[in-house]
Amino acid sequence: MQPLTFHPPTCKSPAFLEHQQLQPEDLLRFITQQQEQIIQLKEQIELLEAEIRRLKKLPAKPDIKPNTKPPDDDTGSPDGDPSAPEGNDGASPDTSSKQKVKKPNEKTRKQRKQPRKPSAEKSIPIAATDVPEGSIRNGTTPFHVQELTIQTSSIEYLLEQWVTPDGQTITAKPPASLHGHHYGPMLQAYVLHQYHGCSVTQPELLDWLWDIGISISSGELSQLLTKGHEQFHAEKDELLTTGIRCSSYIQTDDTGTRHKGKNGYCTIINNESFAWFESTDSKSRENFVSLLHRPWSTYTFTDDALIYLEKLDYPKKWLRVLNPYRGVTFLSHEAWEECMKDLRLTGRRRQQASEAMIYGSLIQHGAGHLTTFSDGARQFDVFKHSQCWIHAERGLAKVHPVNDQQAMAQKWLRTWFWAIYDDLKDFKTEPTEKKAIKVRQGFQALIQTQTCSGLLQDALSGLAVIKEELLLVLDDPSLPLHNNLSESQIREYVKRRKISSGTRSDLGRQCRDTFASLKKTCRLYGLSFWDYLKSRLMGDGLFPRLSNLIEEASRHLPCGAASSF
Structure with missing residues (x-):
């Protein structure tokens, strides 16, 4: 038949x-x-x-867990082939499709510690009661109590006045520590600490000041929070200047903010030695390089700028137009904008030309040694770029398997991914060529794996695209593996966004960025933000300059470029 x-x-x-x-x-x-x-x-x-x-804007499908633990499956490969290669650590991972993948416990180290218990300023004896007759005194037992004294006071300064022979009046100036306000430096420090350090809203802070007897209006409180802080703004600018000069890499991230009723963005530039925030209306690459360029004001159209444009496949027509400006220095960004306006550069071409201009200027100012580390957002892809491993794994984690075979393949791949991650952590602890080869071979085998799901295959293709950025740490072991530091630092703005509708004035937005930068930098060194504010407002000079701390820390921290000193 x-x-x-x-x-x-x-x-x-x-x-x-x-x-x-x-x-x-x-x-x-x-x-x-x-x-x-x-x-x-x-x-x-x-x-x-x-x-x-x-x-329909409905919530995502819930991930309902089974009531009982399902039986384990002995299959060890994404396609159910027992002959497929095991994890790069040589051990076959647990392929139960319903169990959670064992992820690394990566937590940001807390910088602050509980202060030491202060020594007693005075001792008060307390007699015991109801002591039976015939008892023998056995000394005393210390019982320490910490107390806070809140007391308002009012000071009147008698400012001398003189009348000159020509009829002009000369009046003595109030103490410089008042910074032009009618409130003392201690009260100013407290108001700034409560608002910027403890996220107390302005109405609640005003109510509390009234409760303790401070006569202040809402307008005067707003003035205290936003006016007369030039010294703080200047010190915040020093953070970025010194941080770029003394660091081998920077971490960065952004989040949404609101200003004048409109949506905007806040970008953080930081590492283990400093934290710097800036709010803008854009999150483009031009905006990011502009923030990095903030310490400098001049622009020079260099060969590096032309190379940058050529990598972007910039039209040859416009390259010929810009070529005569090679070596020309513009004294400000506004001057460069006027030049582009005269050349009739608009749209995307204008933005790319501006990016190249700032990029070339950054290289000329000595910022080309930096490596930027981010969660993978392409606007941060400047100079050498490294990516967060935890964010990279999300492509695999977001895949929704439709059957047990795909769920098993997903778990197998994720377990393999974190096994490579563990090998990479071992490499950072003790870098050797043998360990680097093991990581490279394991990652290459992972991204070349064939699976039973098209979505999983797409996720592996995404990892292949960013392979060089993920493995850049093998060339520079000082680079971090995750972006948890930036994520935790920028939560300051996420918290603000939940309790406030945003800032209403440009000065208010500037103060929010300034004091957030100063506060987070103090916390990195385990220093008191309260002591910092008191020292700066009273002018006693006891608190060290934050830029000096960054320079000193760069000699010891992995992020520091100690060779530049």
Whole structure:
């Protein structure tokens, strides 16, 4: 009997198959194709349901866990092939499709510690009561109590006045520590600490000041929070200047903020030695390089700028137009904008030209040694760029498997990924060429793995695209592996966004960025932000300059460029 020629299941109905005498291999092939079609249909249904939830703005499908632990599966590869290679550590990972993947416990180290208990300023003896007769005195037992004294006071300065022979009046000036306000430096420090350090809202702070007897209006409180802080703004600018000069890499991130009723963005530039915040209306790459360029005011169109444009496939027509400006120095960004206006550069071409201009100027000012480390956002891809491993793994974690086979493959890949991550942490502890080769080979094997899911395959392709950025740490072991530091630092603005509708004046936004930068930098060194504010407002000079701390720390921290000193 000649075997039947097999056709796709859509061409033959079950009634037709009942009257046919199929060979066993044909029947097995038919069943396999039916199973594959069912898997594909389940994937399509899952994707369509997710799209419907997105369009209707409904919450995502809940991840409901089973009541009992499912049995383990002995299969060890994404496609269920026991002969597939195991994890790069040589051990076969647990492939139970319903169990959570064991992720590394990466937490940001807390910089602050509980202060030491202060020594007692005075001792007050307390007699015992109801002591029976015949008892023998056995000394005393110390019972330490810490107390806070809040007391308002009012001072009147009698300012001398003189009348000159020509009829002019000369009046003595109030103490410089008042900074032009009618409130003492201690009260100013307290107001700034409560608002910027403890996130107390302005109405609540005003109510508390009234409760303790301070006569102040809401307008005067607003003046205290925003006016007369030039010394703080100047010190904040020093953080960025010194941080760029003394660091080998910087970490960065951004989050949404509101200003004058409109949505904007706050960008953080930081590492283990400093934290610097700036709020703007944009989150483009031009905005980011402009922030890095903040310490400098001049712009020079250099060869590096032309190389930058060539990498972007800039039109040759405009390259010929810009070429005569090579070596020309513009004294300000406004002067460069006027030049682009005269050249009629608009749109995306104008933005790219401005990026190149600032990039070339940064190289000329000595910032080309920096490596930027981020969560993978492309606006931060300047100079050498390294990426966060925790963010990179999210591509695998976000895949929604539609059957047990795909769930098992996803868990197997994620376990393999974190095994490579553990090897990379071991490499950072003791860098050797052997360990570096092991990480590279393991990562290459991971991204070349063939799976049973198209979505998982796309996630692996995404890892292949950023391979060099993820493995840049093998060339520079001082680079971090995750962006938790920036994420935790910028939560200051996430918290602000939840309790406030945003700033209403440019000066208010500047003060928010300034005091957040100073506060977070103090916390990095375990220093009291309260002591910092008191010292600066009273002018006693006891608190060290933050830029000096950055220079000293750069000699010891992994992020420091100690060779520049």
